[in-house]
Amino acid sequence: MIAKQVNEIRNLSQSELDEKIIEIKKDIFELKFKQATRQPIKTHLFKTKKRLLSQLLTIEHNYKNTK
Structure with a gap:
């Protein structure tokens, strides 16, 4: 299940990744x-x-x- 989550996270765009980081920090x-x-x-x-x-x-x- 955790590997599935990591693969989903890797498929996020840079802006989605930033939003997710902010959301987790707020949590x-x-x-x-x-x-x-x-x-x-x-x-x-x-x-x-x-x-x-x-x-x-x-x-x-x-x-x-990588960029």
Whole structure:
């Protein structure tokens, strides 16, 4: 399933990739904000969102180096 996600991410255009990165960063910020205000959160989302963000940033870096 994860390999399928990575292949889908690689097929995104540069603008779509940038939008996805911003979206994931906002999600992580919201999770941190909820944690700081002691609202109920699903803690496993931190790991999955950070991992997805690192994958997106790596693909973006590779995309920029190839051009």
